[in-house]
Amino acid sequence: MSRITRFAVKLSAFLTFGILFFIIGYILLKGIPYIKPSMFEFEYTTNNVSMFPAIVATILLVGLTLLVATPIGVFTGFYLVEYAKKGSKLVELIRIATETLSGIPSIVYGLFGMLFFVIKLKFQYSLLAGTLTVSIMVLPLIIRSTEEALMSVGNGLREGSFALGAGKLRTIFRVVLPVAMPGILSGLILSIGRVIGETAALMYTLGTATKIPDGLFSSGRTLALHMYILSSEGMHVNEVYATGVILVIIVLLLNGLSTYLGNKLTKGR
């Protein structure tokens, strides 16, 4: 019995790692030979298939999304843990809302973004519409990780601070926040990862323009979207792999950073 279980465990571990390595290795092997300096030229043409505009658009989208979603998400998390009465109706409501939001497939966000931001509010396909759509999408993630980071801070620390005559704000900023910071940051990094990898929610909100966006109301395409479109066009399969290499490297780096911060969090307790 135990021998079979052990075998099954080993096999699944092997499979999981094997598949991961296979995917990454495959993309690297197929993509690296096709990475050319011309792919980083300032402007995209069908000849150079430059991903530079997409890189810029990705950075812009990530930056703007963090700008919108971080304050809302982090403050909500703080409210839920530090201020709201435990078990109050409002808290329940916010919990249900965030849980529901996190279960919705991203294409639904895309659809909503298109109908509401793009059409109803007349934002057109734009950085703004894309940002708002993915902001809503990552909000539950940020709220959840902020909550968890705050809840992991022992109550003894809060009491110690109050008992010295410190107020709520000082206690939160000087005692709770430094301890919770790595956890909050790692949630933010995971959100960045989700934004970078997103296509469905962006296709009809950010649009797919090939130039560098020159304002909030200008369309663009992120790296993931760029890959998706290139491969669906079928003309530049090799360049798709090359783009994929860059994307994979970015995501791996982010995940590493998030794990590192996560470890710091558990050690700091």
Add this chain to the structure above:
Amino acid sequence: MSKISIKKMDLYYTDFHALKNINMEIQANEITAFIGPSGCGKSTLLKSLNRMNDLVEGCRISGDILLDDEDIYDNDYDVNLLRKRVGMVFQSPNPFPMSIYDNIAYGPRTHGIKSKAKLDEIVEKSLRGGAIWDEIKDDLKKNALRVSGGQQQRICIARALAVDPEVLLMDEPTSALDPISTAKIEDLVQELKKKYTIVMVTHNMQQATRVSDKTAFFLTGEVIEFGNTEAMFSMPQDKRTEDYITGRFG
């Protein structure tokens, strides 16, 4: 005049009547010990003295608690100022995850002291007061979590002293510590009573007799007996007190 006087005080956690008609006079520069079986309300009364109970949802208090003849539960009484005057040391050491220096300086900074020289002076004085200066004076930059439990607890005492309190509340300050650290803290408490009024919860009968001047015996939310420690341990007035201190109790 007593430092703290508790008059006809009742406390409820939502529907649970945790303290019943408490009357007690706590004298300045004395050590008052709270003893009694688990769950009888010792910590609850202690936390009422610096209003840490305000943080507990559903906690209601009636009656009066006076500090220097002022009702601390008055609506316009400044809670943060109260907690500066009435410091607290917790059962398990809870230093902040920052340097020893910053731990001690946290309170004074909270109350507006910014000058580096002044802070240096307070840090040294408080650590000396906590009987730990000699052990860690070269490690002030070290994270306070990286010292032993006994040292952490004395850092917490020093941290409480740093805001220049008048009263010091201690909730089983030695229960998480080894005998040597415990002895150090008991000596320290004796020393501290020259300057401060001390109220201390303890589960340890010997500790109560060793350090305290007055003792209050609690049972299911009531103070059964309150008086001179020596008198009480040699000649308890109430049968239940006698049962408890002679160890014949549940």
